[in-house]
Amino acid sequence: xxxxxxxxxxxxxxxFLHAEKVAEFPExxxxxxxxxxxxxxxxxxxxxxxxxxxxxxxxxxxxxxxxGQGPGEFRYLPFLKIFPDSVFLGAYNKIMVFSEGGxxxxxxRLYPIAKAFPVGDNYVSFGTVREGxxxxxxxxxxxxxxxxxxxxxxxxxxxxxxxxxxxxxYMDFDTLGDKIFIADSQExxxxxxxxxxxxxQYTIHKEVEKIRITNEFKTAYVEQLTARPGGQGQEWKxxxxxxxxxxxxFFPDIRExxxxxxKIYVQTYRxxxxxxxxxxxxxxxxxxxxxxxxxxxxxxxxxxxxxxFFNGDxxxxxxxxxxxxxxxxxxxx
Numbered sequence: 001x002x003x004x005x006x007x008x009x010x011x012x013x014x015x016f017l018h019a020e021k022v023a024e025f026p027e028x029x030x031x032x033x034x035x036x037x038x039x040x041x042x043x044x045x046x047x048x049x050x051x052x053x054x055x056x057x058x059x060x061x062x063x064x065x066x067x068g069q070g071p072g073e074f075r076y077l078p079f080l081k082i083f084p085d086s087v088f089l090g091a092y093n094k095i096m097v098f099s100e101g102g103x104x105x106x107x108x109r110l111y112p113i114a115k116a117f118p119v120g121d122n123y124v125s126f127g128t129v130r131e132g133x134x135x136x137x138x139x140x141x142x143x144x145x146x147x148x149x150x151x152x153x154x155x156x157x158x159x160x161x162x163x164x165x166x167x168x169x170y171m172d173f174d175t176l177g178d179k180i181f182i183a184d185s186q187e188x189x190x191x192x193x194x195x196x197x198x199x200x201q202y203t204i205h206k207e208v209e210k211i212r213i214t215n216e217f218k219t220a221y222v223e224q225l226t227a228r229p230g231g232q233g234q235e236w237k238x239x240x241x242x243x244x245x246x247x248x249x250f251f252p253d254i255r256e257x258x259x260x261x262x263k264i265y266v267q268t269y270r271x272x273x274x275x276x277x278x279x280x281x282x283x284x285x286x287x288x289x290x291x292x293x294x295x296x297x298x299x300x301x302x303x304x305x306x307x308x309f310f311n312g313d314x315x316x317x318x319x320x321x322x323x324x325x326x327x328x329x330x331x332x333x
Contacts, residue, residue, distance in 0.1 A: 019294060034307070034308050036310040052102070063102070071107055074089065074096075079116075086100070086105065090116035092114065093113075111146075117173075119196045138151050138154045139182050149198060178196040180193070189207070190203065211268070251269035261309060263283070264283060276293060276294070278293055293316070295316065314333055315331075317329075
């Protein structure tokens with residue numbers, strides 16, 4: 001018997017919520033990622049800084065790291081995790097642990113990778129494997145000495161012979177407590193869960209209704225790609241002129257995901273009333289609901305959006321063009 005579509009639930013369980021402005025930050029310039037811990041907002045800034053802001057006082061408190069080669073500094077924008085008594089940064093070629101006040105506690109070098117998080121006594125990180133003409137992005141478990149223990153997951157990175165596909169399948173990982181969560185849209189809607197020793201605990205596989213990529217979207221997406229600043233737009237234009245463009249018929253089932261507060265939050269490509277769908281599940285993939293939430297760049301198709309979840313609520317940054325200032329908004333979920 002065919003499994004009932006998860007989308008059936010979404011049609012009747014979708015929730016539209018309203019936001020409230022929490023704070024304004026005159027000193028905030030180029031936010032790329034945010035993490036909230038109580039009254040503090042940690043910002044990965046596009047100017048290669050990690051800044052900490054007070055939400056209630058709406059001001060910059062301190063800087064805990066910046067771009068550079070020295071102790072406590074990073075080469076590329078890092079990913080961070082907040083723990084009860086420390087701040088962890090996983091950068092391109094090192095991991096760093098800071099005190100809550102921003103003092104460097106520990107720094108260790110590792111093989112250049114894009115992302116790493118601690119889990120139990122071990123670490124989880126990205127890697128790359130080549131087999132013949134195929135290149136795979138992998139998720140690996142590392143030991144306390146940062147040496148690879150085992151591969152947990154691999155994701156085929158495809159360059160189509162018929163052209164470039166700008167909407168690539170999504171694969172990423174997150175951690176919560178002693179669990180590792182790996183989301184992959186190459187197998188539709190798949191999330192694998194491992195413990196901190198790399199043993200698979202269970203798999204979440206949802207069947208959702210596919211979202212067709214319209215011709216209007218294809219045209220607008222390429223226009224925005226080739227108009228990106230900092231030379232990126234020109235790089236895309238050259239590649240598209242050389243290889244052409246070839247889209248799939250449907251969007252990937254997963255656009256982004258986060259794990260926080262004993263919940264899994266999966267962003268999809270479905271939009272309604274200028275809001276974007278998030279599927280919210282418990283850690284086992286049950287108790288699902290669909291909520292539609294705003295992203296800060298209304299109308300932007302290609303850029304990542306600066307949001308996070310804390311204490312079960314959704315926070316996102318929005319730029320106020322009239323005041324020329326960044327605002328923090330919150331949705332009570």
